[in-house]
Amino acid sequence: MLIQWYPGHMTKAKRAMQEDIKLVDLIIELLDARIPLSSRNPDIDTLAKGKFRMVLLNKADLADNAATEAWIDYFKKAGITAIALDSRAKTKMRDIQNKMLDVCKEKIERDKRRGIQNRPIRAMVVGIPNVGKSTFINSFAGKSAAKTGNKPGVTRGNQWIKLNKNAELLDTPGILWPKFDDETVGTHLAYIGSVSDDVVDSEELGYEFIKEFLNTGRTDVLKARYETDPENFREEDRDYVLSVMEGIALKRNCLKKGGEADTLKFSKILLDDFRTGRLGKLTIEMP
Numbered sequence: 001m002l003i004q005w006y007p008g009h010m011t012k013a014k015r016a017m018q019e020d021i022k023l024v025d026l027i028i029e030l031l032d033a034r035i036p037l038s039s040r041n042p043d044i045d046t047l048a049k050g051k052f053r054m055v056l057l058n059k060a061d062l063a064d065n066a067a068t069e070a071w072i073d074y075f076k077k078a079g080i081t082a083i084a085l086d087s088r089a090k091t092k093m094r095d096i097q098n099k100m101l102d103v104c105k106e107k108i109e110r111d112k113r114r115g116i117q118n119r120p121i122r123a124m125v126v127g128i129p130n131v132g133k134s135t136f137i138n139s140f141a142g143k144s145a146a147k148t149g150n151k152p153g154v155t156r157g158n159q160w161i162k163l164n165k166n167a168e169l170l171d172t173p174g175i176l177w178p179k180f181d182d183e184t185v186g187t188h189l190a191y192i193g194s195v196s197d198d199v200v201d202s203e204e205l206g207y208e209f210i211k212e213f214l215n216t217g218r219t220d221v222l223k224a225r226y227e228t229d230p231e232n233f234r235e236e237d238r239d240y241v242l243s244v245m246e247g248i249a250l251k252r253n254c255l256k257k258g259g260e261a262d263t264l265k266f267s268k269i270l271l272d273d274f275r276t277g278r279l280g281k282l283t284i285e286m287p
């Protein structure tokens with residue numbers, strides 16, 4: 001399934017990011033804990049060259065805990081501090097601030113040697129659309145300073161949020177990149193709602209989702225949520241994925257006028273169940 005989404009505002013946002021990066025000490029990169037590979041901007045190493053770095057594995061409340069631990073370990077081995085986070089919760093923010101100071105301690109010490117004291121750390125918060133950048137900043141600031149919303153493309157311009165004497169954060173619009181290396185990157189970004197639903201065929205996306213779960217042997221996830229064993233729908237000479245989709249759609253009473261399975265309606269339910277965690281805490285990509 002070929003998905004591309006690179007609207008004009010992202011070209012502009014990338015330019016603004018290149019411009020403002022000169023002003024910051026630290027890059028805080030938010031990844032989606034369910035797809036840490038596909039949610040990484042492949043240009044980030046170039047863009048963030050010479051800056052201190054930190055990764056937040058956000059929406060960890062929707063991801064598998066053991067998988068998130070494995071990812072934290074993966075980043076640690078690459079020399080990057082990574083922290084699991086549900087950015088809607090304020091409880092972890094002090095911990096994150098301490099990690100920020102720790103990651104930037106070289107700079108703080110350098111400032112001190114030059115007689116500069118208490119200059120705040122300036123950090124740019126970057127990441128794909130809808131990953132939770134603005135939500136994180138609001139929790140960190142302890143107030144609604146940045147606009148948030150459950151769809152990609154909410155933040156449209158860079159905005160500084162001055163927090164306290166220790167830190168200032170720059171909220172940025174979510175960006176993707178003009179071409180995904182691999183088709184699965186686009187598909188995975190669409191699963192989590194980082195690509196606008198307007199450019200995606202939901203029915204096809206639902207099909208891809210079921211196919212991926214069947215191919216990776218995770219029929220238990222579907223079985224648990226929809227109370228039916230996908231194996232029951234296996235027939236000779238018939239597309240197994242489609243038969244599973246239709247079978248569950250019928251069971252869920254997703255019907256078209258003539259009584260046949262409404263697979264579009266079911267796909268929308270399926271994706272919504274995934275995005276809201278009703279399918280369980282699921283990580284799609286492993287290190």
Ligand SMILES: Nc1nc2c(ncn2[C@@H]2O[C@H](COP(=O)(O)OP(=O)(O)OP(=O)(O)O)[C@@H](O)[C@H]2O)c(=O)[nH]1
Pocket residue numbers: 058059060061062085086087088127128129130131132133134135136147148149150151152153154155156172173174175
């Ligand atoms: N479950 C869960 N939802 C979250 C988390 N962080 C953010 N959200 C939700 O994700 C949606 C997007 O959040 P935003 O903060 O607007 O995302 P953003 O990265 O600023 O998005 P853009 O500005 O469009 O790039 C909102 O509905 C948030 O409530 C999290 O850690 N867990």
Ligand SMILES: [Mg+2]
Pocket residue numbers: 133134135147148154155172173174
């Ligand atoms: Mg935002």
